[in-house]
């Protein structure tokens with residue numbers, strides 16, 4: 791890493807208060823190397839359903855703030871639940887807003903890491919594949935490997951939502967370090 795600070799924007803696809811995916815993002819924020827910091831976008835719920843008329847008349851403030859954060863960050867880290875084998879509508883909606891205007895799409899060329907957690911057995915594999923397809927359209931540079939699929943998530947965190955499963959913790963740490971390396975390559979590709 792250079793001496794410059796490195797900024798990761800965290801985006802959680804779940805709106806619920808006790809989201810495991812939010813817990814996963816928070817666990818990631820505790821595993822960052824020096825000079826790397828993470829901010830988690832907190833206004834997903836405030837973003838209205840995409841409507842071209844709304845965008846043309848006046849871009850909603852939460853959308854403006856999302857786009858600004860996306861423009862500034864060195865990497866985007868998405869933690870997504872799986873809803874009916876896909877990503878939650880709120881996450882898809884935010885991505886649609888961010889990439890709606892082609893020439894000011896902050897997702898274009900952006901390094902992105904995707905991870906997900908579920909109480910079920912398949913670790914959000916299907917949601918993550920859908921998300922990769924969507925981010926292909928926004929021309930984002932999604933990290934290929936490693937992938938992070940957290941299954942049976944209720945057994946990975948304690949009641950205070952500390953990530954107590956050592957294997958998952960190690961995977962998450964490796965995932966973050968890989969994302970930092972990937973972001974450097976992505977920056978070269980997009981320059």
Ligand SMILES: Cc1cc2nc3c(=O)[nH]c(=O)nc-3n(C[C@H](O)[C@H](O)[C@H](O)COP(=O)(O)O)c2cc1C
Nearest residue numbers: 804806809810811812871872873874875908909910
């Ligand atoms: C509408 C709906 C559909 C769901 N579909 C899936 C699914 O396809 N696969 C899966 O693993 N879990 C599914 N779940 C369970 C979620 O993985 C679970 O609620 C999870 O805790 C949500 O993530 P969160 O804890 O970050 O909110 C679904 C939940 C809801 C509400």
